[in-house]
Amino acid sequence: MTHITCDHCGKQLRSRQDHFVVKIEVFAAHNPAEITEADLEEDHMEAVSQLLREMEDADEADALEAASHHLRYDLCPDCRRRFLRDPLNKDSIHKFDFSEN
Ligand SMILES: [Zn+2]
Numbered sequence: 001m002t003h004i005t006c007d008h009c010g011k012q013l014r015s016r017q018d019h020f021v022v023k024i025e026v027f028a029a030h031n032p033a034e035i036t037e038a039d040l041e042e043d044h045m046e047a048v049s050q051l052l053r054e055m056e057d058a059d060e061a062d063a064l065e066a067a068s069h070h071l072r073y074d075l076c077p078d079c080r081r082r083f084l085r086d087p088l089n090k091d092s093i094h095k096f097d098f099s100e101n
């Protein structure tokens with residue numbers, strides 16, 4: 001049995017009910033190999049599958065630059081809730097702004 005821990009707080013995830021997965025995709029908006037606004041106006045899934053096919057054809061080094069980055073995190077219920085409330089962790093960046101206004 002594998003032991004999975006929360007990637008945020010390190011708590012052990014004992015059961016499936018405790019285990020949530022966050023997947024994040026990061027890609028350059030200006031990259032011509034990536035999805036364009038025109039693609040988005042068309043069928044989105046088709047654009048994505050075409051992109052995947054193009055990436056399979058691409059050089060491995062090129063692909064690394066152009067590719068979207070897929071991040072995957074295992075989270076406990078508490079961290080999942082925290083993530084959904086503040087996916088970019090803005091709270092910690094702006095927390096000093098909350099002083100007397
Ligand atoms: Zn956690």
